[in-house]
Amino acid sequence: GAVVSQHPSRVICKSGTSVKIECRSLDFQATTMFWYRQFPKQSLMLMATSNEGSKATYEQGVEKDKFLINHASLTLSTLTVTSAHPEDSSFYICSARDKLAGGFLHYEQYFGPGTRLTVT
Amino acid sequence: GIQVEQSPPDLILQEGANSTLRCNFSDSVNNLQWFHQNPWGQLINLFYIPSGTKQNGRLSATTVATERYSLLYISSSQTTDSGVYFCAVGNTDKLIFGTGTRLQVFP
Numbered sequence: 001g002a003v004v005s006q007h008p009s010r011v012i013c014k015s016g017t018s019v020k021i022e023c024r025s026l027d028f029q030a031t032t033m034f035w036y037r038q039f040p041k042q043s044l045m046l047m048a049t050s051n052e053g054s055k056a057t058y059e060q061g062v063e064k065d066k067f068l069i070n071h072a073s074l075t076l077s078t079l080t081v082t083s084a085h086p087e088d089s090s091f092y093i094c095s096a097r098d099k100l101a102g103g104f105l106h107y108e109q110y111f112g113p114g115t116r117l118t119v120t
Numbered sequence: 121g122i123q124v125e126q127s128p129p130d131l132i133l134q135e136g137a138n139s140t141l142r143c144n145f146s147d148s149v150n151n152l153q154w155f156h157q158n159p160w161g162q163l164i165n166l167f168y169i170p171s172g173t174k175q176n177g178r179l180s181a182t183t184v185a186t187e188r189y190s191l192l193y194i195s196s197s198q199t200t201d202s203g204v205y206f207c208a209v210g211n212t213d214k215l216i217f218g219t220g221t222r223l224q225v226f227p
Binding site for chain 2: 001032034036038043044045046049091093095097107108109110111113114116
């Protein structure tokens with residue numbers, strides 16, 4: 001099946017610094033990747049949609065200047081948390097849709113293992 | 121936007137028991153997926169099922185799109201089935217996640 005990786009799996013950083021999280025589709029090309037955030041014992045909340053070669057689309061309430069997304073190739077999207085603060089501590093998960101599978105509205109999303117960010 | 125509710129929120133079972141998890145959604149959808157989130161946070165794809173019925177081993181799922189609900193059946197539960205089960209739906213290219221069902225299976 002389709003495999004999505006994330007790096008790093010866990011990161012601790014100091015308040016005010018920036019952290020970059022990578023999301024890669026390993027065995028398929030992904031024109032679209034998605035970034036989610038999950039707080040403890042809660043559901044996943046979509047943060048943004050990352051499209052290869054174009055600007056990301058952010059969900060309402062998500063600060064695009066704080067969460068910078070770059071989708072530079074068909075297999076890599078990055079999320080950079082800028083000037084991180086303790087309230088940004090969370091579990092960040094990416095997903096990807098297979099470019100070749102189904103149509104625009106009929107496809108399966110595959111998820112990475114997540115990155116646990118702790119800001120001290 | 122689409123609202124997605126799952127029930128029950130919590131479920132405690134003894135090994136070997138069967139269970140049914142429900143997902144209700146508020147609008148017509150083109151995509152519906154069921155996931156199992158393991159204790160390490162990894163989401164495991166169980167079913168892609170915008171309509172119809174599918175089975176995979178001890179798990180099966182049914183989606184009745186016209187009535188806006190989906191069911192996930194777990195038979196002969198095992199301790200390794202423990203975790204959180206999410207359904208996620210969408211009628212654009214995005215997925216909206218449900219509230220989740222936390223399942224604990226005891227030996």
